[in-house]
Amino acid sequence: MSSSSTRKAPKALGLFAAGLLAATAMVGVTLTVPSTPATAQNQIQAEAIDPTRGFADLVDRVMPAVVSVQVKFANASSTEEGSQRMIPGLPEGPWGEFFKQFPQFREGAPGQRQRPEGGMGQGSGFIISADGYAVTNNHVVQDANEVTVTLNDGTELKAEVIGTDPKTDLALIKIDSDKKFDFVAFTGSEPRVGDWVMAVGNPFGLGGTVTTGIISARGRVIGAGPYDDFLQIDAAINRGNSGGPAFNLEGEVVGINTAIFSPSGGSVGIGFAIPASVAENVITSLKESGTVTRGWLGVRIQPVTEDIAESLGLEAAKGAIVSEVTEGSPALAAGLTQGDTILKVDGQEISDSRDLSRKVAQLKPGQSVPVTVVRSGKTMDIAVKIGTMPDEPKMASATQGDGKDQTLSLADFGLKLAPAQDGAGVMVTEVTPGSNAAERGLKAGDVILEVAGAEVNSPADVREALNANTRKRVLMLVKTGDGQRFLALPTAKG
Numbered sequence: 001m002s003s004s005s006t007r008k009a010p011k012a013l014g015l016f017a018a019g020l021l022a023a024t025a026m027v028g029v030t031l032t033v034p035s036t037p038a039t040a041q042n043q044i045q046a047e048a049i050d051p052t053r054g055f056a057d058l059v060d061r062v063m064p065a066v067v068s069v070q071v072k073f074a075n076a077s078s079t080e081e082g083s084q085r086m087i088p089g090l091p092e093g094p095w096g097e098f099f100k101q102f103p104q105f106r107e108g109a110p111g112q113r114q115r116p117e118g119g120m121g122q123g124s125g126f127i128i129s130a131d132g133y134a135v136t137n138n139h140v141v142q143d144a145n146e147v148t149v150t151l152n153d154g155t156e157l158k159a160e161v162i163g164t165d166p167k168t169d170l171a172l173i174k175i176d177s178d179k180k181f182d183f184v185a186f187t188g189s190e191p192r193v194g195d196w197v198m199a200v201g202n203p204f205g206l207g208g209t210v211t212t213g214i215i216s217a218r219g220r221v222i223g224a225g226p227y228d229d230f231l232q233i234d235a236a237i238n239r240g241n242s243g244g245p246a247f248n249l250e251g252e253v254v255g256i257n258t259a260i261f262s263p264s265g266g267s268v269g270i271g272f273a274i275p276a277s278v279a280e281n282v283i284t285s286l287k288e289s290g291t292v293t294r295g296w297l298g299v300r301i302q303p304v305t306e307d308i309a310e311s312l313g314l315e316a317a318k319g320a321i322v323s324e325v326t327e328g329s330p331a332l333a334a335g336l337t338q339g340d341t342i343l344k345v346d347g348q349e350i351s352d353s354r355d356l357s358r359k360v361a362q363l364k365p366g367q368s369v370p371v372t373v374v375r376s377g378k379t380m381d382i383a384v385k386i387g388t389m390p391d392e393p394k395m396a397s398a399t400q401g402d403g404k405d406q407t408l409s410l411a412d413f414g415l416k417l418a419p420a421q422d423g424a425g426v427m428v429t430e431v432t433p434g435s436n437a438a439e440r441g442l443k444a445g446d447v448i449l450e451v452a453g454a455e456v457n458s459p460a461d462v463r464e465a466l467n468a469n470t471r472k473r474v475l476m477l478v479k480t481g482d483g484q485r486f487l488a489l490p491t492a493k494g
Contacts, residue, residue, distance in 0.1 A: 044184050048249050051196055051212075058198060059210055062251050063152050064182040068202035069123045069136050069159075069173075069243060071144035124201035124244030125149065125173065126253065127183040128283070132175035135283055136243030137258055138164040141171050149175055152208060163286035167225045169258055170279055171243075172286040184245065186276040187252035191215050191231065199235040199257055199271075201244025211236040213269070215254075222259060222272055227358050231255045231275050236267040246273045255279075281362060295363030296389035297336075297371075298329020300484065301353045304341060307440075307488035311452075311473035312341060313377055319343040320353040323477065323484040334384040336373065338477060339453055339486070343379070344372035361389065376453060413437050413466075413489055417448070417459040425449040425479060426456050440487045442478065449484065450477035466491070 044065055049058045123140030127133070134149065141147055147159040157177050164171040175181070191197075198212045213235030220230040233246060237257045246255040255273025262268050285292045301320040309317040322340045325332045342350055346369035350356045363369060365388040370381040414435020420427045425447040431438045448456055451465035452474050466474060473488040 044182055044251055051249065055198055055210070055212055058247065058249065058251055059200075062184055062198075062245075062247055063200065063208065063210075065127045065184040066152065066200045066208075066245060067125045067127065067134060067175075068150040068205075068207045069125045069140055070148045070150065071121045071123075071141055072146040073119055073121070073143060074145050122202060122205050122240050123242040124240065124257070126200075126243075126245040127175070127181045128185070129183050130180045132159075132177055132179075132181050133162070133287060134159070134173050134175060135245075135256060135279065136171050136173060137256065138166050138169045138171045140243045141173060142166070147173060149173070150207065163290035163292075165282050165286065165292045167292075168227055168274060168278060168282050169224060170256065170274065170282045170286070172283055184247075184251065184253055186280045187248055187250070187254050190277065191218070191248065191254045191275075193218060195254075196249050197233050197235050197246045197254060197273075198249075199233070199237050199241065199244060199246045201237065201241035201257060203238035203240045205240055209241075216270075218275075220272060221354065224259065224272075226354075227278065227361060228354070229275060229278055229358060230258070230272040233257075233271045233273055234269040235271065236269065237271040238267050241271075252276075253279075293365060294361040294389040295365055296330065296387040297356075297360045297384065298326035298331040298387065299336060299342075300324035300326070301342070301356060302485050303353045305488070307473050307490075308475060308486055311471055311475040311488040312374065313471065314341065314374065318352070319350050319374075320356040321486050323486055330384050330387040334371070334382050336371070336382060336384070337375070338484075339450065339475075340373040340375050342371060342373050345369060346371075360386070365389075415442070417462055419458060420447050424457075426459055426462050436490050440489060442487070443480075445480075447479040448476055449479055451475075 044061050049055065121140065121144070123136055125134045125136035125140075128135055141161050142164060144161065147161060148156055149159050150156050157175050159173045159175045162172040162174050193215050195215045196212065197215055198210060200208075200210050203209050213233055215231055216234050217232040220232045221228040222230060224230070231246070231254070233255070235246065237244070237260055241257045242259075244257045245253045246257055248254045254276050256279055257271060257273050259272040260267060261270040282292055299322045302323050304312075304314065304317050304319050304321050306317045308321060309315075312321075320342050322331075322336060322338055322342065325336055325338060342356055344350060345356065345359050346363065348359055350359065363386045365386050368383050368385045371384045372379065372381050414432035414437040415428060416430035417426050418429045428437075428442055428444055428446045428448065430444055431442050448462060450456060451462055452469045454461070454465045454468075456462045456465060469491060471491070473490050475486055475488050477484060477486055
């Protein structure tokens, strides 16, 4: 790479990162492009097309099931051109780090704009049943007091919001009509990176717009919610495409277009779609009850890092380690404890903490499933009866203890310790800058609850546990504020 191209990279990153993170357009005028009226009044059949001959046949098949969605909000005294829903929180990875370092770009970052108090909004959707149920994004219809859909032939019909799920940004609406609608189905197979996709929607209120591309990546986490598992696609999607479908070559819905990264609100080929495998379960629940019921384990978890894996003697940095167990939870009733490393749930391997949250949420409350954990170096299966996720998360119980001792210095670790004020654990009073402890995030005021799986209630307990440790790293359970986490400190042993 030349020196000139190197100098341009930071600016390019800024334009790339600081952009639109959703595809809803707030506009005052609805522009709809009519097309040929629908003829087949049944499910659009899956039949693969040859992309080398174009996508026209596929468009003809699926277009009748795609709708434009217009919404009105309370106190609609004004409209705001170009407003969009922004995803709460900052995304993880390089984009999140960029926004932290360069706050001047945060206008396009998540959570920086709110929906105007009054006005109109537009998005996209698609019909999934002959009686007029349709799918869109939660952020398209949330808080709307009037919803209208425009069919591909230009017909406008009123619709009712059946249910929404902010955690996955999905919504189910019902078109108010007795006619039989053309509809499409979710795919039953997992898409692969490199597969063709075709996006259809209502960008900028233009209606009936088709773009094509491929699936660029899977499993993207962008900070949208607790169950992020997005498909990344490079088919052009823009404001107003929110809630629209992304089809495979068989005419099946593989994803719901939800968010994009962009410097200006226009497409730069980085779009995100909710996978069909996530959407189908949510939509089914919304149709049955108007709400989403999720499985609940009742643990606070964190990823297993390389350091933690080594300190526990695990072969790989996979799974999720339990840092707290919620009082009155299914996990507590089943006997799960702090320090358990969850490797599988119901026979499915767990890659990380976010993967565990997604898999447990998909389980049916009331069913008993095996949870495979590693505890004190031993692998075991524990039967857990899955609960129903509460609306308000309960606080997790914390290990308590008593006993006091004098201040202790552990120079090798860069720590000074003293009895905790409430007698529970051991307080960190000083951390040497640049030490192993400082590098791993320990700071004054943190409270060490466990060392190598043993409770510590005095500085002397910490020293004793460290002396008994035989691994290259020692695992500690640390309380910071109201939360707890595990961290692994290198030792001079091994």
